[in-house]
Amino acid sequence: MDVKFVRTICPYCGCGCEMLLQVLDGKAIGTVPSKTNPMNQGKLCIKGWNVHEFVHSPKRLTSPMIRKDGKLREASWDEALEFTASRLREIKEAHGGDSLAFLTSAKCTNEENYLLQKFCRVGFGTNNIDHCARL
Amino acid sequence: MTNSIAEIEDADCIFVIGSNTTVAHPLVAHRVYQAKAKGAKLIVADPRRIHMTLVADLYMQQKLGSDVALLNGMMSVILANNWHNKAFVEERTEGFDKLEELLKDYSPEKVSEICGVPPEDIVKAAELYARSERSTILYAMGITQHSHGVDNVKCLANLAMLTGQIGRPSTGVNPLRGQNNVQGACDMGGLPNVYPAYQPVIDEGVKKKFEDAWQAPLSQKVGYTIMEMMHGLEDGSVKGMVIMGENPVGSDPDTNHVRHALQSAEFLVVMDIFLTDTAELAHVALPGACFAEKDGTFSNTERNVLRVRKAVDPPGEAKPDWRIICDLSTRFGLPMSYGSPEEIFQEIAKVTPSYAGLSYERLEKGGIPWPCPSADHPGTPILHKDRFTRGKGLFHAIEYRPPDELVDAEYPFQLTTGRFFPHYHTGTMTRNSPTLDREMPEGYVELHPDDARELGLKNNDRAKIVSRRGEVVSKALLTDLVEKGTIFMSFHFMEANANVLTNPALDPICKIPELKVCAVRVEKLKEPEAAVAQE
Numbered sequence: 001m002d003v004k005f006v007r008t009i010c011p012y013c014g015c016g017c018e019m020l021l022q023v024l025d026g027k028a029i030g031t032v033p034s035k036t037n038p039m040n041q042g043k044l045c046i047k048g049w050n051v052h053e054f055v056h057s058p059k060r061l062t063s064p065m066i067r068k069d070g071k072l073r074e075a076s077w078d079e080a081l082e083f084t085a086s087r088l089r090e091i092k093e094a095h096g097g098d099s100l101a102f103l104t105s106a107k108c109t110n111e112e113n114y115l116l117q118k119f120c121r122v123g124f125g126t127n128n129i130d131h132c133a134r135l
Numbered sequence: 136m137t138n139s140i141a142e143i144e145d146a147d148c149i150f151v152i153g154s155n156t157t158v159a160h161p162l163v164a165h166r167v168y169q170a171k172a173k174g175a176k177l178i179v180a181d182p183r184r185i186h187m188t189l190v191a192d193l194y195m196q197q198k199l200g201s202d203v204a205l206l207n208g209m210m211s212v213i214l215a216n217n218w219h220n221k222a223f224v225e226e227r228t229e230g231f232d233k234l235e236e237l238l239k240d241y242s243p244e245k246v247s248e249i250c251g252v253p254p255e256d257i258v259k260a261a262e263l264y265a266r267s268e269r270s271t272i273l274y275a276m277g278i279t280q281h282s283h284g285v286d287n288v289k290c291l292a293n294l295a296m297l298t299g300q301i302g303r304p305s306t307g308v309n310p311l312r313g314q315n316n317v318q319g320a321c322d323m324g325g326l327p328n329v330y331p332a333y334q335p336v337i338d339e340g341v342k343k344k345f346e347d348a349w350q351a352p353l354s355q356k357v358g359y360t361i362m363e364m365m366h367g368l369e370d371g372s373v374k375g376m377v378i379m380g381e382n383p384v385g386s387d388p389d390t391n392h393v394r395h396a397l398q399s400a401e402f403l404v405v406m407d408i409f410l411t412d413t414a415e416l417a418h419v420a421l422p423g424a425c426f427a428e429k430d431g432t433f434s435n436t437e438r439n440v441l442r443v444r445k446a447v448d449p450p451g452e453a454k455p456d457w458r459i460i461c462d463l464s465t466r467f468g469l470p471m472s473y474g475s476p477e478e479i480f481q482e483i484a485k486v487t488p489s490y491a492g493l494s495y496e497r498l499e500k501g502g503i504p505w506p507c508p509s510a511d512h513p514g515t516p517i518l519h520k521d522r523f524t525r526g527k528g529l530f531h532a533i534e535y536r537p538p539d540e541l542v543d544a545e546y547p548f549q550l551t552t553g554r555f556f557p558h559y560h561t562g563t564m565t566r567n568s569p570t571l572d573r574e575m576p577e578g579y580v581e582l583h584p585d586d587a588r589e590l591g592l593k594n595n596d597r598a599k600i601v602s603r604r605g606e607v608v609s610k611a612l613l614t615d616l617v618e619k620g621t622i623f624m625s626f627h628f629m630e631a632n633a634n635v636l637t638n639p640a641l642d643p644i645c646k647i648p649e650l651k652v653c654a655v656r657v658e659k660l661k662e663p664e665a666a667v668a669q670e
């Protein structure tokens with residue numbers, strides 16, 4: 001039996017409560033609020049207390065999918081990435097970088113947000129990047 | 136936020152406007168209750184009788200979209216009684232004359248007619264806020280999601296500057312950001328007009344700086360906002376779209392239009408942790424890792440940069456989005472070879488002045504609020520202490536404008552939207568969490584008992600709600616949380632999503648859509664229709 005507690009941050013609201021995710025044999029099984037954190041001081045709300053539950057939901061997307069004959073079908077990473085990269089290249093070449101648009105995410109990390117805006121700005125020479133800050 | 140969450144506890148007066156804090160920011164609400172227990176006065180202004188109104192010293196139920204009038208009214212009272220902070224206005228602000236001139240037209244009596252709040256309450260609110268030693272303003276999307284959202288925010292800034300309730304502990308103008316990392320996404324330049332740290336894309340020098348850092352030519356043209364992208368997809372100027380971890384079909388106004396727009400894309404790629412309504416429309420859907428499966432940082436609403444740590448492996452073939460972007464970019468012909476999020480963070484610190492002093496090593500001890508310009512800087516919990524970002528704080532004289540869509544004979548109700556306590560945003564995560572789903576497995580529409588009686592609706596009856604943009608069916612809940620003539624719905628439930636109905640009219644400056652007010656009609660669903668809707 002392998003048990004550990006991993007210090008991390010609740011992914012729901014902007015409060016950013018610190019918590020310990022309880023992990024048993026590679027599965028998140030519980031959440032404990034961080035007592036020493038000066039913001040949440042040992043407290044979480046109902047969403048935070050139950051945050052581990054969606055992590056292992058059977059409905060998670062677990063494989064890349066490509067639309068074929070109108071339906072999304074499982075594909076390998078190789079195939080999905082190659083196809084995506086070539087379609088993006090084609091569109092950029094045919095219509096210019098401004099014909100592409102990117103949505104980054106208030107749910108992803110700073111690092112991921114940074115990379116996507118860099119990919120958009122450098123790869124396509126466009127500033128067509130936004131996210132749902134206003135929503 | 137200009138100030139930190141913990142400081143709220145020591146405020147003498149807290150003014151909550153357009154924020155259902157208890158539901159959307161429970162741990163901020165906790166501080167408000169603590170402050171109250173220590174003797175703080177609480178003013179709540181909200182068109183809906185939210186939970187926090189139960190403990191408020193003063194509750195103002197302003198009409199939807201009338202915030203500018205209400206705030207101007209408070210300020211005119213403050214001036215008339217000489218409750219403003221003259222020294223602060225003199226030393227730290229400019230543009231006062233124009234504001235003073237404008238406020239002459241906003242007597243409490245006149246304002247009362249617009250916003251429906253009794254004049255004596257406006258006076259009381261003004262006095263409490265202005266004359267308390269430390270007053271703080273908390274607001275959220277109830278202020279911003281309007282076609283005059285920027286006006287609302289400027290009015291709050293006016294109020295804080297007029298009374299000098301800013302730049303000190305437990306004061307300030309504090310927007311509560313709805314999503315864990317909406318602050319970070321903005322900080323990182325996930326916006327069409329700015330690079331990381333809000334450096335404008337139109338600025339020649341800034342462009343040069345990033346061209347050097349990234350070794351590539353960049354565009355000086357402001358890009359499209361999300362709503363403009365949707366229009367672009369429809370008129371063909373935008374052909375392809377890459378979406379990471381967002382569900383615009385659920386979260387954006389006028390769902391039918393958004394769906395149509397995304398379907399018009401020649402190529403749509405979506406990275407997400409679930410097959411959301413948006414991902415279902417994609418040509419390629421890529422499985423991302425959730426917060427528990429990756430390392431990185433989030434920046435919370437207090438601007439605190441916080442470390443997220445990997446606890447478990449992603450399921451199946453799923454990968455962290457940063458890896459997906461690296462792989463995709465490399466295949467696209469722009470090699471990216473970051474070995475870890477930490478490496479990316481080091482680059483962020485190099486090009487983002489407000490993050491320059493931050494490192495994973497420093498964050499190990501706990502979050503640090505930006506601006507943090509150097510490795511020995513402790514971070515900045517309170518903004519605008521001695522000066523405003525632009526130097527002097529600028530007053531804006533702002534006239535009240537009504538909402539974009541007003542009620543009429545055909546659409547006699549006003550719809551407003553928000554969250555319910557167990558759920559979050561479009562429900563992607565919470566509805567896949569069994570405990571939370573059990574708390575509230577389906578949504579409902581709140582309507583006033585008097586209105587319900589006239590429509591012949593009882594609790595749990597199915598109501599059809601129709602706007603100019605679409606219709607949804609939802610269970611009715613009779614409650615006086617809402618005023619007569621107003622109904623409330625959430626956007627957690629894709630099968631009955633308020634955003635099918637909402638108005639995409641935009642604020643002219645920041646392009647935020649008017650999600651908080653639109654005109655609708657409510658009907659009782661006829662039996663056969665109800666049977667179908669039940670399925």
Ligand code: SF4
Pocket residue numbers: 010011012013014015016017040043044045046047048049160161162163
């Ligand atoms: S535990 Fe609740 S209050 Fe804390 S960050 Fe998560 S959702 Fe927000």
